Amino acid sequence: MRANKVAAVRRVLSEAALGLAVERGWDNVRVEDIAARAGMSTRSFNNYFRSKNEALYAADLDRSAAIREQLRARPADEPLTQAVINAMLAAFLAWDNLDRDLVTKVRLAVATSPLGGEYLKAHAARETALAEGIAERLGMGLHDDIYPRLLATMVVNAVRVAVEFWVDSSRATSLSDAIRDTLERIAPGLPGPPTGR
Numbered sequence: 001m002r003a004n005k006v007a008a009v010r011r012v013l014s015e016a017a018l019g020l021a022v023e024r025g026w027d028n029v030r031v032e033d034i035a036a037r038a039g040m041s042t043r044s045f046n047n048y049f050r051s052k053n054e055a056l057y058a059a060d061l062d063r064s065a066a067i068r069e070q071l072r073a074r075p076a077d078e079p080l081t082q083a084v085i086n087a088m089l090a091a092f093l094a095w096d097n098l099d100r101d102l103v104t105k106v107r108l109a110v111a112t113s114p115l116g117g118e119y120l121k122a123h124a125a126r127e128t129a130l131a132e133g134i135a136e137r138l139g140m141g142l143h144d145d146i147y148p149r150l151l152a153t154m155v156v157n158a159v160r161v162a163v164e165f166w167v168d169s170s171r172a173t174s175l176s177d178a179i180r181d182t183l184e185r186i187a188p189g190l191p192g193p194p195t196g197r
Contacts, residue, residue: 006048007062009040009048010048010049010055010058010062011058011059011062012038013034013035013038013040013045013048013049013055013058014055014056014057014058014059015038016034016035016037016038016055017029017034017052017055017056017058018056019037020033020034020037021056026052026056029052030052031045031046031051031052031055034052034055057121057122060122060123060125060126061121061122061125063091063092063126064122064125064126064128064129065125065129066090066091067087067088067091067126067129067130067133068129068130068132068133068136070086070087070088070090070091071083071084071087071130071133071134071136071137072133072136072137073087073090074086074087074137080134080137080138080151080192080193081151081187081190081192082187083137084130084134084151084155085155085180085183085184085187087130087133088130088155088159088179088183089176089179089180089183092159092175092176092179093176123156123160126156127149127152127153127156128152130151130152130155130156131148131149131151131152131153132148134147134148134151134152135148138193138194145194147191147193147194150191151190151191154186154190154191155183155186155190158182158183158186159179159182159183161182162175162178162179162181162182162183163175163178163179165178165182166178166179
């Protein structure tokens with residue numbers, strides 16, 4: 001129950017950060033502004049995040065944790081690459097109501113800000129979570145073989161490309177459909193698991 005409450009508060013703060021970024025430009029947003037928008041004190045904000053940049057990327061970090069859980073939930077007899085694709089789609093399904101214009105505004109708002117470190121952290125967390133899930137599904141440790149990291153990197157980067165393409169295109173399709181299409185295109189070229197797995 002506590003974990004759910006923490007996740008809910010983090011989501012509220014992250015959404016407040018996102019809204020303020022669009023309205024003011026990220027350089028004009030302070031931690032105090034985010035806390036006030038969320039109806040809490042700066043001290044409370046600091047219980048959940050170390051910086052405003054971390055708050056902005058919180059949803060991405062939380063989604064990374066969900067990817068591993070989604071992969072765990074896939075049927076044991078489902079082929080690995082299909083299970084990975086389905087797990088990624090499930091983790092990103094909540095983005096189906098995402099507005100392209102909003103995403104474009106956020107990208108513009110943070111374009112001149114030093115957010116690269118937080119973006120890279122979220123991206124690395126997604127790769128690690130997926131790699132851990134793949135290794136677990138194969139009954140191996142993350143450091144037993146390069147395969148889990150290799151497959152995770154390929155899939156996560158394909159999703160990144162799909163999201164960027166979807167945002168920049170004018171096609172009338174949902175984000176999950178864009179991700180599904182991208183993953184299905186690369187699926188035949190994804191490497192199979194190590195022999196004996």
